[in-house]
Amino acid sequence: MDITGGDLSQQDTERVTVAEFVYRPTAADFEEALRARARRTPAGRAQALLAPLVAAATVVVYATLRDASLPVWIISMVLSVGIAYWGTVRGLRTMARRMFSIVEPYGECRMVADDRGAVSTGERVSFTAEWTVFRQYLETPDLFVLLGGDRAAGIAVTPKRGAQDPTDVDRLRAILDRNLKRL
Known part of the structure; x- marks a missing residue:
């Protein structure tokens, strides 16, 4: 070639x-690439959904075992899934910045x-x-x-x-x- x-x-x-x-190359390029991968590939969707699903399952199990009231279930679910989603987004941004740091010197x-x-x-x-x-x-x-x-x-x-x-x-x-x- x-x-x-x-x-x-x-x-x-x-x-x-x-x-x-x-x-x-820019860090934004890698963020966009990782977001697109998370939306369009099975591995990316699994990676993006794993933490919120585990958080929701944990709330359901814990609330059931503790016989929690409905308001506690709802508040716990919203908070745990929200925090897990935020962590997933932050994780993608961190991964994008690390990938960019490898190619930035080029x-x-x-x-x-x-x-x-x-x-x-x-x-x-x-x-x-x-x-x-x-x-x-x-x-x-x-x-x-x-x-x-x-x-x-x-x-x-x-x-x-x-x-x-x-x-x-x-x-x-x-x-x-x-x-x-x-x-």
């Missing part, structure tokens, strides 16, 4: 579709994708990934979010604001549709 912008060493009849994005990133995979080059690091590393992807209004496959856990985030040409967003979507399952 050539990322220098020169010839792709292919004949014109075998022209490769390439999408290029240049962007500086500075501005340039990602070039074609049907073979993607090459991401930062100011201090370069990373190449074949599409087999990822299993599926999802799209938000501002991002493409690639979700890890069998051999890799995690996510990769590509902000649409980095598209070098407005058609690069459509090109990347087409490349991803050919190589990954869309959620």
Whole structure:
């Protein structure tokens, strides 16, 4: 995969579709990606709902064993589920900030994708990934979010604001549709 912008060493009849994005990652990108994952994947929904469900079950068991009155049940349920939900949201934000802290030193990133995979080059690091590393992807209004496959856990985030040409967003979507399952 050539990322220098020169010839792709292919004949014109075998022209490769390439999408290029240049962007500086932000913590908000990772927050949006994790929220989208929590809404659209079974693992994300389980992660987001586990704490509130455990809190509700705990209140039901405790209130039943203590033979609590209805107002105590209601207040306990609202408080425990609310606190568990708040903790889940805070946990996603913390996770997003940690993920961002890993990529922040890379500075501005340039990602070039074609049907073979993607090459991401930062100011201090370069990373190449074949599409087999990822299993599926999802799209938000501002991002493409690639979700890890069998051999890799995690996510990769590509902000649409980095598209070098407005058609690069459509090109990347087409490349991803050919190589990954869309959620």
